[in-house]
Amino acid sequence: MSLLKINYLKCHYLTDINTVRAVDGISFEIEEGEILGIVGESGSGKTTVALGIMGLLPENTAISGEILYRDEVISSLPESGMDRFRWKDIAIVFQNGLDVMNPVMKVGVQVTEPMIKHLDISPENARSKCADLFRTVGLDPKWMDSYPHQLSGGMRQRVLLAMALSCDPKLLILDEVTSALDAFTRKEIRDLLVDLQKKNGYTMLMISHDITFVSSVASRIAVMYSGRVVETGPVRDILVSPRHPYTRGLVHSTPDIFVYKDLWGIPGDVPAGDEFKGCSFSPRCTQKIDICNKASPVLMPVGGGREIACHRGGIAGLLEAKNLSFRYLLPNGEYLKAVDNVNLEVMEGEVLAVVGQTGSGKSTLAHILANVIRPECGEVLFMDGNVSGGNYGNRVNGVQIVFQDPFSSTSNRFTVLDAIKEPLYINKIGSNGDRLQMVKNALELVRLPTTDNFLGKYCGELSGGQRQRVALARAMVMEPKLLIADEITSALDVSTSANVLRLLKGLQNRRGFSMIYISHDLSLTLKIADRIAVMNSGKIVEMGNSHDVMLSPSDEYTKRLVGSRIGLCCHNH
């Protein structure tokens, strides 16, 4: 028997202008003694769920579905019936704010008040119990006689916690208990909660947008998006391999998890309007298909205690390379194994970095993946079709590659217009007028001018950075699903390369294509990569989340590579 069970709960706020579907059909269970975390960005409906459980939603809320506490339906109880459960069975620590506590009442009184009401004890006993509680949460009992405005945010949070613990609840709901606190206090509260849970075995529902905090306490996580649960599973699994595109975005935009990477939020917005029937993440999703706009996906078990709500079963694969090998014939008649039995997979919307020393075979691999050269054995599948057979390089939404050397990818004698238009021309895409517009759009994307003057310039007249951007525009004009960038910044000076890199990552984030980023520069790579593959003498020796590879390299070669990072490194690994 689970302590709390929620069945298809819907809470819609009916306002004068519209209906806010704050919670839109969610189900979950909490077992006795378990800590369940609910994460999701601001406005995803987390607090609404908490209020729904407590029966505290405002009058203008349309509620349907069921909430069961120990198999008793509590969702349709009247106010007085709900009071039987409040605080003694289910207590809540509210999202902190100046107004959460009564401003004209001493905090001690506010903590003892529910004890006197529910536990049937005298005010004196309640007071001494309150002093104990204050000590438990790390507050001097002398603060009992203060008013809320006399306390700091962290102290108020502790008082709120003491208040919630006062009647020994079976289920403790914690709504953003730490978001307003500094890192140090946050850690103290975290330790306190873990401690309490160990000692008293509280069952907790922990709500926060801070996935790091939740995952350091909870055992299971439910990820909420726009009023629905999109993914649930054990904490570690979700952090290491998020399966829903939204979860991945959330995990990847968390600084504590991706220590080195620049922060890139998830672009786009939650769909407004009550009539939208499809997957609410679809406006921001990089891998949506037709059905995503028509029907909303339901949460389905995918094994390992995980559930995902996505029509494509979570993040889909985009490109898969199997057993690739390639040898160069050297002048002395020997063969050099440039690519040696490489297997890799690129997921939708992800940036995979391939790093390795010069001569480790990275560019050769890139050329094979882009179908510029053919592998001796093995095959490359793009969207489940064979690359060489399907010719994905020559079509819109296919694979595009930008080379190391801007001078080889764009001929000196071409004008900017011709250089970018060429792939459209070769592949007979669009009419002449359309093509000019497409070229201009592509130039705007890479932040280059679209004046006739610039369009008529010869590539030979451009600076290195400009030329690399033209090369990028030439790739972007084909609107690739996968962009392979092979050392695109190595020929540029530091500040230009930083600019090009930012531009590239910005484009990737906005347009949602996947990218294979090839580089020997580990520091730069870490700024943009989600996953890293380390190559040495034609082999992939290590592959994993970029922070894992960085923080705990397992292969000897990777360790050396990480160790050889020059620069002002202040992290101690």
Added chain:
Amino acid sequence: MVKDRNSFIFRFLSTLFVILAINFFLPRMMPGDPFSTTSADEVGEEIIVMTEEQRLYYMNYYGLDRPLYEQFLVYMKNLITGDLGRSIYYKMPVSDVIMLHLPWTMLIVVGAIVISTISGVVLGTLSAMNRKKGSDRIMMTGMIAFAEIPSFLLGLILLLIFSAYLRLFPLAGAITPFANYNGPAEQAWDILCHAFLPVVTLSLSQLTGVYLLTRNTLITVTTKDYIRTARAKGLGEKTVWIRHALRNALLPVVTRTGFMIGIMMGGVVLVESVFSYPGIGMTLRSAVVGRDYPLIQGILLIIAVSILICNLLVDKIYGKLDPRVVI
């Protein structure tokens, strides 16, 4: 703290001085003087007709023929010694006249404040608790319509119905003239009977304000997070409303009560006239009619000082009720 207190005293004194100056000059800017024949007063007071000679004699006797600034200086000097001057009409010290009438006014004003505040708060709370239900809407419409009736008209209607027609209450005065009481209880009862209608009239004139303020503040307060917290604790509706919501909603009501004193002082003149109630309001009215400068000054001063004191009290009480305010 010392600095605060000093600046407070300074503010208090300068306010008082401005009030004194206005009190002094305003009555003297009205046409006429205490000894000219005034146009017959509608209440039908005895019209004293004086010869020019007599008039000049009296003007000289009361010092009214001297330059204004000189009179003002004398007035201020006497004030400092606690002398409010002599009433021209009553021919006795102004302070004695005031002491004679002030208690009656205090009785009905304090009574009205207590009654209107308590009933306004109770009704406002009931209304807020039943918000969006019929009872709230009816009560609110009734209250607002009621507030449109001027208090003297209301007084007249009450007087006609309860005193003239039903004969439940006396028609005028504060006590039955020449009554022999068998003990203080009977005397108190007599006073109550006389004060009843004036108090009711004054209370009713303030009721709607208190009611609306309580209702609306309560409705705002109930949307606050701490009310949700109190609900979450399962304390029960009654505790939530009274201990948590009302306690906070009363803060503006207290402030309003302070201001109410001032408003009521204006209303009290009319109400006392309607009920011929011998309070300070009635006295003020006849003093104005008779151009009894010292009496006008004295009464206005008492009113001003009592308003100042009330505001002071309100600040103190507010500070007690709201711990966020530091005084």
